[in-house]
Amino acid sequence: MSDSAKPAPYSPLAMALEAYYQGEVASFHMPGHKQRSGRYPLADQVLGAQIWHADVSEMGGYDYLHAPQGALVEAQQLAADAFGAGETFFLVGGSTVGNLAAFLAYASDGQHVALLRGSHRSAYAGVVLTGAIPHYLPMVRDTARDGWFVADPSAIADLPDSLAMIHITRPNYYGMAVDLAPWRALADRTGAVLVVDEAHGSHFGLHPAFPRSALQEGADIVIQSTHKTLGALTQASMMHVRKGSKVNVDALKRALPMLQSSSPSVVLSLSLDLAAAEIRAEGPALFAAQLALTDHVRKAIGNIPGLDAYGPEITDGNITDYDPSKLVMDVSGLGLTGFAASAWLREHRKLYVELADHRRIICSLTLGDTQASADFLIESLQALANAPQTERQSLPALDLGIPPQALSPREALAKPMETLPLAQCTGRISAEYIIPYPPGIPLVVPGELIDAQAMQSIEAFMQAGSKMVGPADTSMQLLRVVQLSGN
Numbered sequence: 001m002s003d004s005a006k007p008a009p010y011s012p013l014a015m016a017l018e019a020y021y022q023g024e025v026a027s028f029h030m031p032g033h034k035q036r037s038g039r040y041p042l043a044d045q046v047l048g049a050q051i052w053h054a055d056v057s058e059m060g061g062y063d064y065l066h067a068p069q070g071a072l073v074e075a076q077q078l079a080a081d082a083f084g085a086g087e088t089f090f091l092v093g094g095s096t097v098g099n100l101a102a103f104l105a106y107a108s109d110g111q112h113v114a115l116l117r118g119s120h121r122s123a124y125a126g127v128v129l130t131g132a133i134p135h136y137l138p139m140v141r142d143t144a145r146d147g148w149f150v151a152d153p154s155a156i157a158d159l160p161d162s163l164a165m166i167h168i169t170r171p172n173y174y175g176m177a178v179d180l181a182p183w184r185a186l187a188d189r190t191g192a193v194l195v196v197d198e199a200h201g202s203h204f205g206l207h208p209a210f211p212r213s214a215l216q217e218g219a220d221i222v223i224q225s226t227h228k229t230l231g232a233l234t235q236a237s238m239m240h241v242r243k244g245s246k247v248n249v250d251a252l253k254r255a256l257p258m259l260q261s262s263s264p265s266v267v268l269s270l271s272l273d274l275a276a277a278e279i280r281a282e283g284p285a286l287f288a289a290q291l292a293l294t295d296h297v298r299k300a301i302g303n304i305p306g307l308d309a310y311g312p313e314i315t316d317g318n319i320t321d322y323d324p325s326k327l328v329m330d331v332s333g334l335g336l337t338g339f340a341a342s343a344w345l346r347e348h349r350k351l352y353v354e355l356a357d358h359r360r361i362i363c364s365l366t367l368g369d370t371q372a373s374a375d376f377l378i379e380s381l382q383a384l385a386n387a388p389q390t391e392r393q394s395l396p397a398l399d400l401g402i403p404p405q406a407l408s409p410r411e412a413l414a415k416p417m418e419t420l421p422l423a424q425c426t427g428r429i430s431a432e433y434i435i436p437y438p439p440g441i442p443l444v445v446p447g448e449l450i451d452a453q454a455m456q457s458i459e460a461f462m463q464a465g466s467k468m469v470g471p472a473d474t475s476m477q478l479l480r481v482v483q484l485s486g487n
Contacts, residue, residue: 009277012078013063013270016071017054020062029059030263056266065090065264066257072269079276084205084215085222085240087249089256092268095199096122097259098223098239100129103165104259105251106193107132111164114186116151117402118441120197121469123167124409124433128446131410135159136402139441140318145330146359148400148439149176150318156186163192170214171201173355173440174310174362175326176319180217187220193247194218199225201323202238206279207287211321220245221252226275229325229366233271286367293374294325294365300378304385306333325365332359334385339465341384348387349380357438358464400441400457403448407482412447416483422458422476425450429482433470436461442470450481 027034035056037049044052058064063072072090080088091098103126107113110133115123117136127134135158137151149172166187171177180196187194196214198204202224205213214222222240226232239256241249278286301309308330314322331341342356355362363377406429407415417431427449434444434454443457444450458476462468468476 009274009281010078011270011273011277012071012074013266013273016063017056017266017270020056020060021053024060027060030057031055051267054267054270057263062266065092065260065269066262075269075273075276078280079238079272080240082276082279083224083238083240084213084243086243086245087241089239089252090269090272091223091237091239091256091260092235092264093237093260094227094235095120095197095223095225095237096125097256098237099123099167099195099197100126100259101239101252101255102167102193102195102221102223103127103130103132104255106195106247107164112160112162113165113167114159114163114192115167116169117400118148118151118172118439119167119169120199120440121433121435121442123169123197124442124445126167128409128413131408132164133408134445135163138402139400139439141400145314147174147357148441149174150178153182153318156182159186159190161190163187163190165195166190166192167195167197168214168219169197169199171198171204171211171323171326173200173438174328174360175200175323176314177201177204177211177321177323178318179320180214180219184218193220195221196223198222199237200228200326202226203229203287203325204323207284207291209287209291209324211323215240215242218242220247226272229364231271231275231278231367233268236268236272236275238272290325290365290367290369293369293371294327297327297363297365297374297378298324301327301329301381304382306335306385307331307381308333327363327365329361329363329381330359331361331384336384337465344384344387345380349376349383351377351380355438358466400443401453403444403451403454405445405448407447409446412482417480418483419472419478419480422455422479425479425481426452426455431480431482432472434458434476434479435469436466437469438466450479 033052035053037044037052056062063070076088099122107130109131113132114135118139137155139148140152142149166183168183196219198214204211205216220242225237227234227236298309301307310328337358338356338360341361342353345351353361354364412431430444430448430450431446433442435442444454468474
């Protein structure tokens with residue numbers, strides 16, 4: 001049977017949209033565009049006329065995300081079945097809202113939580129919103145690959161005996177996955193809820209070539225950015241609860257409406273349902289072409305002098321698995337930083353990579369790629385290798401220590417602040433996050449003392465080309481600190 005002859009995957013939300021059209025002759029309610037194209041010609045030209053017809057609301061009888069009773073109940077349960085969850089919630093605020101909801105549901109003021117120092121900044125926001133006391137698991141430097149990829153597992157021994165929540169990021173930006181067994185054991189010992197931010201691994205567990213999903217590895221709550229690696233629209237994500245988990249699901253149901261819009265996008269929810277429908281309809285075969293393309297590109301990279309694409313050899317020590325759809329390429333053999341390589345590809349090939357650091361670039365191949373896009377990537381990398389080389393910058397052998405915590409993050413952000421030149425901030429309590437991207441690991445968090453080691457790290461990352469996220473002054477000439485008492 002040809003692809004065009006295949007029956008369309010079953011989507012409860014698509015059927016509900018058809019029923020919506022048939023059940024309403026005229027709209028005198030939100031949204032204001034009334035599902036009519038032609039009124040906004042520029043938007044029609046950019047977005048297409050159909051977008052207006054799909055953008056409906058519960059006012060016309062469509063199911064409501066925050067109180068689902070019909071098609072959304074079925075769609076979320078079918079998604080749970082597709083991903084192997086006991087229960088699934090559609091998120092229209094990205095994985096960010098999933099992380100925030102987990103903190104709001106399972107941590108409160110003064111309770112202790114454990115999280116990786118390399119967590120997404122939404123996890124840090126969750127600490128602030130709840131008033132929880134954070135215990136950070138430090139990231140260890142991989143000297144062989146010159147980077148920070150996983151947390152120090154020995155830090156488990158220093159955690160409190162009672163934890164409300166453990167928050168783990170798996171995989172990291174580089175597609176590397178860690179064994180969850182030690183964290184599952186810690187959750188069982190401390191009574192904590194094990195939450196995994198699997199934003200970059202929504203495809204995990206759906207094909208034997210991919211790592212097992214965090215649900216399969218025993219996480220209680222798993223948050224996935226379905227838009228990152230599957231077919232959903234940007235910002236559309238899912239939160240899964242593991243079958244058999246004893247967590248209080250009602251706590252999540254109370255938290256999510258407080259964090260997501262009371263006018264949730266039907267278009268985003270529909271894209272999640274359609275992505276899950278594809279998985280149900282095709283199963284592992286859905287990913288066969290994608291994996292073949294990735295293997296084709298990785299082999300081609302192996303024939304380009306100066307480029308090194310990571311593969312199974314990275315699964316040593318604390319890294320137990322890796323995502324084959326992430327092409328992590330070390331470009332230092334070309335005499336380039338990852339930043340310089342990314343900039344060259346952008347300028348000369350109009351090709352944008354997913355991430356660049358001081359020695360690597362990452363390209364993600366997904367279901368949306370084709371033989372043509374894969375070949376264009378290979379040609380572009382060959383052109384990069386043949387381009388004139390520039391002097392490579394490198395980071396010094398930094399130890400990303402965790403500065404002393406003088407105040408909780410929430411306490412620090414509630415205090416009066418003052419803005420000082422960076423050079424005058426040593427010894428002061430930070431009132432801002434200082435996070436170099438990459439690697440996305442905070443050097444300083446609100447409430448921590450800006451010590452000499454932190455200052456050294458800030459200067460090193462800035463010189464290497466990392467962008468600082470968090471400070472109001474991204475040039476880092478000025479920084480907000482907690483005002484001294486009496487000022």
